[in-house]
Amino acid sequence: MPFQRIESEKLSQSVVHQIEELILRGILRPGERLPSERELSERLGVSRPSLREAVSDLQDRGLLTARAGAGIYVAEVLGSAFSPALIKLFSAHEEAVFDYLDFRRDMEGIAAARAALSATKTDLKVIDTLFTKMEAAHSKRNPADEAELDAQFHLAIIEASHNVIMLHMMRSMFDLLKEGVFFNRAAMFRHRNTRDILLEHHRAINDAIQARDPDAARAAIELHLGFVEEALTQEKKIERNEEIARLRYAHEQER
Structure with missing residues (x-):
């Protein structure tokens, strides 16, 4: 997965910015599942609470979505392009x-x-x-x-x-x-x-x-x-x- 370690002082907002950039650039695609919380926090080099805060922010803005028992996914943001x-x-x-x-x-x-x-x-x-x-x-x-x-x-x-x-x-x-x-x-x-x-x-x-x-x-x-x-x-x-x-x-x- 195309994630880079986050410098400790950036924390949750840097996680938000990195995931935003990956979605914007089309690297993370609609419907794609993110790694587990443990794996992703390790890849990014941030604590789980910081990661949860970032994920919550991205969910609130409609970029990520949680599926019960399945994990966190990139939202189907392209689905709204055409009714x-x-x-x-x-x-x-x-x-x-x-x-x-x-x-x-x-x-x-x-x-x-x-x-x-x-x-x-x-x-x-x-x-x-x-x-x-x-x-x-x-x-x-x-x-x-x-x-x-x-x-x-x-x-x-x-x-x-x-x-x-x-x-x-x-x-x-x-x-x-x-x-x-x-x-x-x-x-x-x-x-x-x-x-x-x-x-x-x-x-x-x-x-x-x-x-x-x-x-x-x-x-x-x-x-x-x-x-x-x-x-x-x-x-x-x-x-x-x-x-x-x-x-x-x-x-x-x-x-």
Whole structure:
């Protein structure tokens, strides 16, 4: 766990500040369980009463939550980004899918350009490692694994842009995507030709960021998400055509 020892004179407020920073930077994630009180107090180098005071403060402010018999967790603070009614509305209207992709193209284009300029050496290693995993998953032909790594790759780029507002906003958007609110990510990886194109898109994004070329990184993101939009448009067209064909077939069966 990413905790550092606290100097004795700082005590509970320093614990508060450290946990706040870990949540703000997206290192501690919503729903993640903190270590036990004993373990955490040892890692931070503070007494249990000081730790309890800090935890109580963070709970009062809605950043941590206690689960009976289970421990202390980072609160699901992203859950309030979209109301249940709005999430239901997104899933019921096709136009939300394309507005979502437009939004991602704009935001991720900015994030990729910033990552090309601002990413640390470790950020670049994370992005490159995820792309290597994508290549390995590609050869195994597991759509679910490819889709999950796709999301991790894009989020790693957003993390590497080092903008905490964008990080939390986009994590919230990707959580909805994982839940299938906008479209089924795994469906994008079912066809071999599409899978090959998507992998090459991610290779181009990775190469541009590793080369610290912000213009190429933004262009690669825009090309990639433009392709995703076109693929989804074609998929929905095929679905509509199939629905019409079934109606024709049912009518012929009745004649």
